[in-house]
Amino acid sequence: MKLTVIGTGYVGLVSGACLADVGNEVLCLDLDAAKIRILEEGGIPIHEPGLLEIVRRNVGAGRLAFTTDIERAARHGEIQFIAVGTPPGEDGSADLQYVLAAARNIGRHMDGYRVIVDKSTVPVGTGDKVRAAVAEELAARGAELPFSVVSNPEFLKEGAAVDDFMRPDRIVVGADDERAIELMRRLYAPFQRKHEKLVVMDVHSAELTKYAANAMLATRISFMNELANLAEALGADIELVRQGIGSDPRIGWHFLYSGCGYGGSCFPKDVKALIRTAAEHGWALHVLSAVEAANEAQKHVLVDKIVRRFGEDLSGRRFALWGLAFKPDTDDMREAPSRVLIEELFRRGASVAAYDPVAMREAERIFGDDPRLSYAGRPKSALEGADALVIVTEWKEFRSPDFDAIRSRLRQPVIFDGRNLYEPARVRDAGIEYFGIGRA
Secondary structure, three states: EEEEOOOOHHHHHHHHHHHHHHOOOEEEEEEOOOHHHHOOOOOOOOOOOHHHHHHHHHOOOOOOOEEEEHHHHHOOOEEEEEOOOOOOOOOEOOOOOHHHHHHHHHHHHOOEEEEEEEOOOOOOOOHHHHHHHHHHHHHHHHOOOOOEEOOOOOOOEEEEEHHHHHHOOOOOEOOOHHHHHHHHHHHHHOOOOOOEEEEOOHHHHHHHHHHHHHHHHHHHHHHHHHHHHHHHHHOOHHHHHHHHOOOOOOOOOOOOOOOOOOOOOOOHHHHHHHHHHHHHOOOOHHHHHHHHHHHHHHHHHHHHHHHHHHOOOOOOOOOEEEEOOOOOOOOOOOOOHHHHHHHHHHHHOOEEEEEEOOOOHHHHHHEEEEEEEEOOOOHHHHHHOOOOEEEEOOOHHHHHOOHHHHHHHHHOOOEEEEOOOOOOOHHHHHOOEEOOEEEO
C-alpha cells in the first residue's frame, strides 16, 4: 500500500518506519528541512531505541522516503496519516493549527480517494474539523473527490515505541464508513496475525479513548505519589504497599511506582487538554484536576527534601544530578521533573553537575551556557565534590552502583533517590544517608 505520513516526530517517524518495515511504500513529509536533511543523510532527529536501524533498512530497500514537497506527499498515499504536533495553548487546550494545516494541504493537492487518518492526539471533534477543512479546499478547487476521515490514536511509549507499534495490544480505529475500515484492516493485518486487535468505533469515541487512556495512567501515578507522601508521614513503606495492592489482579502492577512526578510530551498535555475539553462543554473533571495538581506538587518533593536536609540557603552547595530526561530510553525533557529541580536549586544559590546517557544535548539547548550547570561524561564524574547525589531518572545504569565509590567522591555522603531505585537499608549500611520517596 502507498502511505503518506505527515510529521517526523516520535509518532510520525516510528509509524512510517514500522509501516514500511512490513512492505508498504511510505513517504514521510515534514516542513522542517533540517529534519529531512538529517533523515536523508542516514540519521534520525530523535532518540528512540531500535528506530535508526529500521529507518536505514527501509530507506535502503526503497520503501521509505522523506520530502518537504507538500504536493508530492498529498498525491502519494491513498492513506494519509496526520502525525503533527498538538502543543498546549496557554489555556491548556490542544493547538490544532498544524493538524488543520495538514488537512488543508491534503485537500488542496489530493488527486483521488484518500483516507485521512488523525494519528496525532487530538480533542474530540477534531475529525469533524479535519473533514470540513478538506471539503473547503476541494470546493475551492471545484473538485469532487471522495475521502474519509479516520481517528487512529497512537499508544506508543517513548523508549519502547518501536516494540509498541510492532506488537500492539490494541489498534483503535474510529471511522464511519466501511471503505475506510476495510483499508485500515488491510493496513494493520501484519500486526495482528495471532488474534484480532482492531477495535472499531465511531470517530468521537476513538478520539476520547486516547485521552482517557493517558488520563487513567497519569491518575495511577499521582495516586501512588500521594500515597507515598502519606506513607512517609505515617512511617510506612510505599514499596511494600505497592506489592500489597499490585498483587490484586483488579489493580495490577503497571504505573504503580511512586517518584518525583511524571513529565513528557503526552501525560501533562493530554490531562490539561481533557480538562479543558470538559470545561468547554460545561463539565468539571475533579479527579483529573487533582491529578494535575498532585503532579505539579510532586515535582518539588526532591527539592523540599534537600532543603530540609541542607537548609533553605544553598549558596555554595553543589549537587550531582543523575538523569535529565523525563524517563529512561529517551532524550525528551518536556515537562521533566529535572527541569523544576534544577531551577529550584539555582534559585537557592546551588550549582548542579548533571549526567544523562542521552539527554545532555537537550539540556544544553534548554539551559544554554548557564555556568551553574555543568555536564559530566560519566556518572561518577558528576559526584566529585558534590554535597549530595540526586537521582531523577531511572536509567538502568544507575540501578547497581558502587556505593563505596559514591561515598568517597561526595563531599557529604547523601543520596536523594527520586525513583526509589535502592533499598534504604543497603545504602545506609554503606554509610550513606538515604532519602527516598515514601520509604520510611
